[in-house]
Amino acid sequence: MSREEGPPRPASRELTDPRTMRAITHPVRLALIEALLLEGPLTATKAGEIIGESPTTCSFHFRQLAKYGFVEEAGGGPGRQRPWRLSHLGISFSDVHDDPETAVAARALDQMLRARFFAHLQEFYDNRGSYPREWQEATGGSEFVLHITPDELRSLDRQISEILRAYEVRLADPALRPSGSLPVEVLLFGYPLRPPGKEETP
Secondary structure (H helix, E strand, C coil): CCCCCCCCCCCCCCCHHHHHHHCCCCCCHHHHHHHHHHCCCCHHHHHHHHHCHHHHHHHHHHHHHHCCCCCCCCCCHHHCCCEEEEECCCCCCCCCCCHHHHHHHHHHHHHHHHHHHHHHHHHHHHHHHHHCCCHHCCCCCCCCCCCHHHHHHHHHHCCCCCHHHCCCHHHHHHHCCCCCCCCCCCCCCCCCCCCCCCCCCC
8 A cells, every 4th residue: 555645644533522423423434434544545436345335325424524524535536536534543532521412422422433343353253263373362352450540540541542552653654564464453441340339348
């Protein structure tokens, strides 16, 4: 894949507007964003081949994503032959809001994203045996139980995220990807195993 042209894009976009959150809470739009992330600029026709949708459907959803600032034209041909690219390399948002409308929109997006993540995970494990041995040995899951405070959990998330972000530059610049590399999704979840007030007695 050739290097993408154009100005550098911010690594992540923070979503706070409920309308923008609702605009991306759609399986076809999330699939298009994922395809652009993995493949680079795509026309509606090529994107349709990748995600299994018609060029007309992809063209419509690309325009909607552009309307809300998720994708932009990458220059090139007209209509469905016009390539699109991501405006940002990632999104971030919180589902904790004082405004009920924003909270509902964020939780809906969070639920759809989690469903996609777990579907990816299941698909990989269903086909893990078809991967080369080195990938089978390098992949898998780790589970830890830690007694920590909310502040410590936030600090831990920042530390791990900082390590992972060192590799994000390879998403935007294929020339930096080492031979033998594959796009790898890393999921991080931290959650209490019981609610406050039910701690064990020392």
